[in-house]
Amino acid sequence: MISETYSLLVNGKSYQVVDGHPSESLLWVLRERLELSGSKNACEEGECGSCTVLVDGEIVCSCLVLAASAVGREITTIEGLGSEDEISDVQKAFVDAGAVQCGFCTPGLLVAIDQLLNTDPDPDDLTVREAISGNLCRCTGYGRILEAVRIASKNRKVQNQEEQGK
Amino acid sequence: MGVIIAKSVNEACAVLAENPAATVLAGGTDLMVQVNRGTHSLETVLDLSRIPELKKWTMEDNQIILGAGISYTDLTHPQLSAFFPALAQAARTVGSPQIRNAGTLGGNLATASPAGDTIPVLVAMDASMQLKSSTETREVSITEFITGVKANALKPGEIIESIKVPIFKGPQEFLKVGTRNAMVISVVSLALVTDYLERKLRIGVGSVSPVPFRATEAEEFISDKFDWETNRNLSEKVINKFSELVANSTEPIDDHRGTANYRKHAVKVLAKRALERVSAGDIK
Numbered sequence: 001m002i003s004e005t006y007s008l009l010v011n012g013k014s015y016q017v018v019d020g021h022p023s024e025s026l027l028w029v030l031r032e033r034l035e036l037s038g039s040k041n042a043c044e045e046g047e048c049g050s051c052t053v054l055v056d057g058e059i060v061c062s063c064l065v066l067a068a069s070a071v072g073r074e075i076t077t078i079e080g081l082g083s084e085d086e087i088s089d090v091q092k093a094f095v096d097a098g099a100v101q102c103g104f105c106t107p108g109l110l111v112a113i114d115q116l117l118n119t120d121p122d123p124d125d126l127t128v129r130e131a132i133s134g135n136l137c138r139c140t141g142y143g144r145i146l147e148a149v150r151i152a153s154k155n156r157k158v159q160n161q162e163e164q165g166k
Numbered sequence: 167m168g169v170i171i172a173k174s175v176n177e178a179c180a181v182l183a184e185n186p187a188a189t190v191l192a193g194g195t196d197l198m199v200q201v202n203r204g205t206h207s208l209e210t211v212l213d214l215s216r217i218p219e220l221k222k223w224t225m226e227d228n229q230i231i232l233g234a235g236i237s238y239t240d241l242t243h244p245q246l247s248a249f250f251p252a253l254a255q256a257a258r259t260v261g262s263p264q265i266r267n268a269g270t271l272g273g274n275l276a277t278a279s280p281a282g283d284t285i286p287v288l289v290a291m292d293a294s295m296q297l298k299s300s301t302e303t304r305e306v307s308i309t310e311f312i313t314g315v316k317a318n319a320l321k322p323g324e325i326i327e328s329i330k331v332p333i334f335k336g337p338q339e340f341l342k343v344g345t346r347n348a349m350v351i352s353v354v355s356l357a358l359v360t361d362y363l364e365r366k367l368r369i370g371v372g373s374v375s376p377v378p379f380r381a382t383e384a385e386e387f388i389s390d391k392f393d394w395e396t397n398r399n400l401s402e403k404v405i406n407k408f409s410e411l412v413a414n415s416t417e418p419i420d421d422h423r424g425t426a427n428y429r430k431h432a433v434k435v436l437a438k439r440a441l442e443r444v445s446a447g448d449i450k
Contacts, residue, residue, distance in 0.1 A: 022210075025198060045202065047349055052264055059263055059267060060267050063198065064198040065198070065268070069169050069191060112263070112264075131263060134263055
């Protein structure tokens with residue numbers, strides 16, 4: 001049995017992983033060792049997107065990232081969106097649009113959509129559909145998720161205008 | 167030994183020379199599926215994902231040399247896709263944004279799946295690969311590299327350094343059949359690349375044989391019939407004959423993604439469609 005000790009940078013904070021095994025995925029380490037259980041575990045083969053996180057600013061399936069290979073990378077999980085006291089604008093838009101049903105796919109979708117709006121503040125529906133094509137939702141039929149993205153995009157625009165007006 | 171994150175190609179080759187049994191990790195999108203299923207337990211891992219040389223591309227004598235670590239997402243960026251639209255189309259059909267960010271061209275080749283999406287395009291374009299170990303650098307063609315179903319010609323201690331892709335003048339098309347747009351392993355795939363200067367149409371097909379291959383008989387037939395001045399006016403008879411020849415060259419199997427009969431039919435449809443699209447493009 002080979003064990004390793006290494007540290008991971010998650011949501012700006014450094015975590016020690018002690019006695020890790022080389023086969024552990026980032027998703028497993030996040031959930032089971034670091035107690036960051038927001039990223040969900042379903043297919044473990046990159047099909048469903050419920051484990052989506054950012055690694056160095058790009059969305060990836062954390063189940064397909066070897067945890068010990070992510071040393072020194074900047075990892076952002078759903079726990080890194082918003083703050084302790086306040087949910088993020090995309091999270092709020094999901095609530096407002098009723099885009100959450102069972103909620104299992106929600107963390108992955110939120111990470112993917114937040115990243116989309118950071119790079120493309122005003123995406124059309126096709127762009128949104130493409131951006132979340134790796135995130136499966138079996139409850140909503142996606143209609144309200146698309147609506148949530150429209151709300152979040154609009155709110156960001158209004159906020160930007162207000163900030164520029166100040 | 168655990169996970170070794172190499173910072174250069176030379177370092178990676180040195181590590182592999184010392185640990186020939188190490189598992190080589192690129193994007194992880196194939197390897198980690200096996201690891202998560204418990205069918206592949208890792209002991210020593212050589213991670214290639216942080217080697218800057220493998221992320222670069224250069225142009226040399228009308229060829230693009232792509233570092234093996236270039237991701238599918240990178241291949242779809244306009245600065246690269248302009249050289250080989252069909253390769254960008256193929257990269258664009260891989261998985262989802264998450265998978266395209268992680269998965270690499272070198273990984274697609276090393277996995278050597280009959281359904282590997284970039285392979286029919288690279289086969290059609292006669293791409294070659296540079297393989298490197300601590301003692302040797304050698305160049306092999308894609309067809310020499312892929313030796314069977316999920317089998318490649320890498321020797322112990324060797325990694326894929328780069329892929330050399332010639333630039334062709336003229337329209338290109340990549341088509342793939344699957345159950346939906348995202349997250350699809352191809353049931354049939356086909357690449358059609360026009361080589362205007364040599365007056366040749368190049369066709370690569372995937373998922374219809376143990377190894378993606380060029381449909382040479384169909385190539386010869388259509389290159390001769392093609393109107394190289396206007397690239398229009400192909401008769402229906404010629405188009406049908408062409409797609410028949412492509413289909414006849416395949417050896418598909420029945421599996422959970424489709425039957426051999428369906429694949430024969432679908433490859434015919436793709437051949438016809440690709441030819442019509444290329445004919446509608448701007449040839450010069």
